[in-house]
Amino acid sequence: MDRKDLQELKTIVGEEWVSTGDSVRELHSHDESFHPWVLPDVVVWPHSTEEVSRLVRWAYDHKVPVTPWGAGTSLEGNPIPVKGGMVIDLQEMDRILEIRQGDFQVDVEAGVVYKDLNKELRRYGLFFPPDPGAAATIGGMIGNNASGIRTVKYGPTREYVLRLVVVLPGGEVIRVGNRARKSSSGYDLLRLFTGAEGTLGIVTEATLRLVGLPENFMALRATFPTVSDATDTVFQVMSSGLVPSAMEFLDAEVVKVLNRDRELELEESPTLLMEFDGYSEEGLKAEMAFVEGICRENRSLLIDKGIGPDERNRLWEIRHLTFESIKRAHPGLEPLIMDVAVPLSRYSEMVAFVKEEVSDLTAYLFGHAGDGNIHVVVMDRPGDEARWRRVQEANRRVVLKALELEGTCTGEHGVGIGKREFAAREHGEALEVMKRIKETLDPHGLMNPGKIFP
Ligand SMILES: Cc1cc2nc3c(=O)[nH]c(=O)nc-3n(C[C@H](O)[C@H](O)[C@H](O)COP(=O)(O)OP(=O)(O)OC[C@H]3O[C@@H](n4cnc5c(N)ncnc54)[C@H](O)[C@@H]3O)c2cc1C
Structure with missing residues (x-):
């Protein structure tokens, strides 16, 4: 330049x-x-x-x-x-433009950080549920169709996008969607731009649907003798008709690293963390008793539980510390984070496969179990070619297994650079249609080039 x-x-x-x-x-x-x-x-x-x-x-x-x-x-x-x-x-475009409490909606610029948004919305008794943990912007969350621990009940970002202002690759500005609660009008361009990873245009403003802050919480931490006891519990809770607001799996190795890093004394066994939210304590207590029954049927070793936000925070704190504790335990090593999702009925099979596949690596398995989403953090040295090839081969085999089980190569992190090689296998002929859309909107291939397509 x-x-x-x-x-x-x-x-x-x-x-x-x-x-x-x-x-x-x-x-x-x-x-x-x-x-x-x-x-x-x-x-x-x-x-x-x-x-x-x-x-x-x-x-x-x-x-x-x-x-x-x-x-x-x-x-x-x-x-x-x-x-x-x-x-x-887009970080300078960080204004919350209008909160319409009665409509449960907010207009924001794309650079608003969702945690700041939720801080502001709390005053109105509202929240924006997708929660990727990191300090992400709304534009980046729309770009990746981000989700998080509450997606199991509340859904990913895509389900909250009502209206977008998008700058197309030639500079034209379009407005997509409306403020109605539902619409059957025309092609669903909101869904096209959400999850497009910035390859079709730049989102500058969004109208987001919001949810009322729940009145009450119940949280439960259960440990199990084996991984399959824990993952079978996930399937049984989810297929019972109950709707947890969060349901996370932590492998024993993750609990060990948390104990060491945070000086905790948790049982070093496969662990499930669950949260239910609702309006009445009685309703939550009844749900808790039902879930405890399922855990015990699956040989749960210990159940720690509580009602109310303080108890929820106590039981859930470890999940928020996981990634940092893993990184701190291995100074000098870099993480590769696997991210696949499968149908819930195949979750136990997928987790068992992953455990075996990474057994010779420094690997930590956890995930948004209620969504059938698995993450493995593998710590290693990208500079060591032979080792890193082994790590990438494990990642590849895990993705191929997820596809074989009719899942996806990425539950929430997006395709980016890392998952491009799987696009054809996952999408088949539909990938050609995606290419045609890309070529129509971005004929010179200038908008975030080198992503999504192999
Ligand atoms: C510790 C940690 C935990 C994480 N956990 C989760 C998790 O649980 N769930 C999850 O989904 N993700 C998770 N992530 C990944 C990441 O935080 C999310 O994908 C997040 O949505 C990215 O937002 P960002 O603002 O950082 O976007 P960026 O990383 O800056 O961009 C994301 C993509 O969107 C595009 N983009 C950015 N802004 C715009 C815009 N205005 N218009 C169009 N395209 C745009 C970019 O080009 C890029 O392709 C995690 C990351 C970390 C570091």
Whole structure:
């Protein structure tokens, strides 16, 4: 990029919102994954849809690749600017525009961090349920169709998107969706842009559906003699008709690392964490008794339980610490995080396969069990070619098994760079249709190139 190019970008967003500095480019060259860093040529911070539109139009005219950037917390290389060019960082567009309490809706700019949004919504007795844990932006969550521990009851991001403002790869601005609670009108472009990983356009604003904050919580931690006792319990609870608001599995190795890192004294066995929310304590107590029965039928060793937000926080704290504790236990090693999902009836089979597959690796298995979603954090050295090849081979075999069980190569982290090789196997002929959509909207392949497609 020459001086004239940079001057043109500065005319659009202002002098201080364009940077070619090394540290800024470095910060925007990688996400939270192990995928190789690639420096963009320039980073820009727009403040309005109009500025985004002018930047994208400029890039289109100059054939410069564009990569949208939320907070860079992805785990599959999704926002890495693999072809260089311009990174458009949306973090300055972080206004909560309007909360419509009576409609259970909020209008936000794409750079709002969902945790900040939920802090604000709490005052209105509302919340936005998808919760990926990291400090993600709404734009990045829409990009990846993120989900989290409450998806088992409340669904992924996609189910909360009512209306979007999107800048297409040529710079045109479109408005998609409406504020009605339901609609049968036309093709569902909301679903097309949600989960597109920024390859079809840049979301600048969204109207999100919200949910009332539950009045009460019940939480339960149960340990089991074997992994299959725990995973069978998952299937039985989920198929009983009860709807937990969270249902997580932790392998014994995860509990061990938590004990060591946090000086806890938890039983080092396969563990399930569950949460139920609702309005009456009596209702929750009845559900708890029913769930306890299922746990005992599956030889549960210990059940620790409680009602109310404090008890919920006590029992759930360990889950929020998991990733950090694993990383801290292995200084100098890097994580590869596997992420597959299968139908619930195949969850036990999938987990057993994964355990066997990673048995010779430094691996920690956990996941959003109620969604049939499994994560394995494998700690190793990407620099050690032979070892890293073994780690990637394990990842590959786990994905192929998930596909064989009619699951998906990614439950929530997206395809990014890491899962592209599985796209054809997962989508078959439908991948061709996806390519045609991409070519129609982005004929020069400038919008977040090198992602999703093999
Ligand atoms: C410790 C940890 C735990 C995590 N746990 C979960 C989890 O439980 N569930 C889960 O789903 N994810 C999880 N993630 C992954 C990640 O946090 C989510 O995918 C998150 O939604 C990414 O948001 P972001 O703002 O960081 O987006 P980025 O990483 O910056 O971008 C994500 C993708 O969206 C695109 N994009 C960004 N902004 C826009 C926009 N405005 N318009 C269009 N496209 C855009 C980017 O180009 C990229 O392809 C975790 C990550 C970490 C580090």
